[in-house]
Amino acid sequence: MSGASGWAAFAVIAVASLLFLVVLHGVTMAIGHRIGRYNVVDVAWGLGFVGIAWLALILGPGDATRRWLFAVLVTVWGLRLSWHMYQKSAGKGEDPRYTELLERSGGSDLVTVARKIFGTQGISQWFVSLPIQVSAVSDATTGLWWIVLVAGIALWVLGFAFEAIGDAQLRRFKADPANKGKIMDRGLWSWTRHPNYFGDSSIWWGIWLIAASSWPGVLTVLSPVAMTYFLVYATGARLLEESMSKRPGYPEYQRRTSYFLPLPPRSKKASTP
Template identity: 50%
Template structure:
């Protein structure tokens, strides 16, 4: 077992909290200027990139070089891909209905309510979820079989997420599909291949941090919180609430897994009497 040096890790935890908060506060200032809070979805991935880069710099001389490069590269690739995808997806659109509905509940100033409930809360989540990145980068343990498995899990997650997003974008680009529910490709196996892939990415990054029982225990909060956010938090639950009224969605939900991929259920045939 090779736990990190906690004396060198603690200053990094402080610095990464500041880095993540800095990205989100800069986003807040820009969002207020533009009157568009949906841009926070773009900088969500960028905040993780900032945390990974700061961690890489501060872990120099403390963690295994290959592990540092691997966990930093994996995090940055994931974060940049997600941010670029959201930029492309949201181009030409106005405010996200989720933020409109949230800010309509503001008891006072919508601006300060947005700062508290969106930006500061996301800054805290970025820091919490990125714990395995920081733990792994500070670990002196050389790579082993578990890390190979971790890389496979991460790659599978990124592939699922990327392919799912591409399939959905291509489906929406076809005018003939307007108003229809996407039920092709990976979307025939799970209603949320992008969310499932996202969760896999963070389980893979968590496994890279499991070089001792201490880091395994400390980092477990990350994939658990991310999976809960994607399934019962702001991901799957809210999206399906908005889609429930769409024609064909009930039948799609009945035959397709809500999260974990599996072959679609066969619908019982209806015979005329």
């Protein structure tokens, strides 16, 4: 990034990204209000990052190789995730997480919905995407910093594999009538109770490493920290565990399977209290 011109270019990208998210979530909230469920925001999650990556590619004056790399990686990840969330929610009712959130917030009026669901997700997307925005105005990766960039790509690939394979395994498991009422504890789900969330976290740490391969991308480290916090403690694994722990067999699954980081599973005999 070269002086005042670099920061000015970043400001343009940052404002354009914010405006894009406002429009995206405004349209998504209108759709949610019309169909009577606001979990459509999950479909907009991946699409928001895709839009920001392409804005950064088009508006950014920084290293073109890294801008194109981000556009491709984020598009592959974001479109897959949004399509998965669309298939998961189509024809079904509201996500219990959002029902509970709105009940705790005092109702489902549009102001509360905008503030607690769509506004929160939009701000989170903008903050988490800072490595992409900053990288769009950064100089080319040089010297040994290429090792950091390659490590970032490798971590992204690992995360994408965990997320995509974990989702596919769970989808096949649920599609089999013989598994009705059973707990998914096979494949990647025997190594971690949340392979999709672990994969998502790895993807964003990989994106940060790619951005950190050129100054000042390293300064955006709080973005993957925030994403990991959301996935583990705020809206992801913790809330899911609260509901799943009430299902028969899940406490035993918890005792033998790692919460987040993939670890070799303990035997079913060892997990019996």
